[in-house]
Amino acid sequence: MKKFFSILTLVIALLLVANPVIAATGTYQAGESSPSVVIAGRANLWGAPGYWDLTNNPNIPDGAIITGIYEYWTSQYPNTGLQVALFRSSTGSGYYTTSGADIPGFAGMPVKQKWETRCNAQVSTWIWPVLTIRWSTPDSANGVIEGVTTLSQDESTTETTIWSTKASDDFVLTLDE
Numbered sequence: 001m002k003k004f005f006s007i008l009t010l011v012i013a014l015l016l017v018a019n020p021v022i023a024a025t026g027t028y029q030a031g032e033s034s035p036s037v038v039i040a041g042r043a044n045l046w047g048a049p050g051y052w053d054l055t056n057n058p059n060i061p062d063g064a065i066i067t068g069i070y071e072y073w074t075s076q077y078p079n080t081g082l083q084v085a086l087f088r089s090s091t092g093s094g095y096y097t098t099s100g101a102d103i104p105g106f107a108g109m110p111v112k113q114k115w116e117t118r119c120n121a122q123v124s125t126w127i128w129p130v131l132t133i134r135w136s137t138p139d140s141a142n143g144v145i146e147g148v149t150t151l152s153q154d155e156s157t158t159e160t161t162i163w164s165t166k167a168s169d170d171f172v173l174t175l176d177e
Contacts (some may be wrong), residue, residue, distance in 0.1 A: 028134070030115070033051055033130075035050060035062050038119055039126045040082060041118075043064075043122050045051050048118075048119050050087070050116065052114070053115075054112050056113055061137050063110075064112065065109065065111065065136060066133060066134070067107060067134045067135060068102050069103050069133050071097050071103070071129055072131075073127040077125040080123045082121040082127070083120050084099075085097060085117065085122040088106075090113060094118075109133045
């Protein structure tokens, strides 16, 4: 049994050395948008946006570019002709998305920017969106950062919990805004 665990440990170590992307992968979920509930506009009109401002996020390396971006969302009334899109705030350009689907049009763009989501539907409804981004850097570091962002009731403190596949990378970061 001891020999089995030794061989298994060796195989896992070799896999991590042979495929450094696995070793470098973590997850960064930008968390909920601010505000966390995004209300849909009427048909053909976008509602008010929900934002993720990643421009100065110290947990994302400078020069990181998107290799995959996913918006997960739930809705109170999903069968109302609901349409959801993710936009780059700086340009207003965006793409329609279904919950959890990769949005390939953003691949190669910088991670550190302000993102927004909007939705519309035939009747009043709303979504709770969460953003996840896979990234790489010019020096070939790869990762997916995932965290959960919560905003205090008075909007004075944002707490972001960030974790990755490496236990030593677990920490909680509180930012006063």
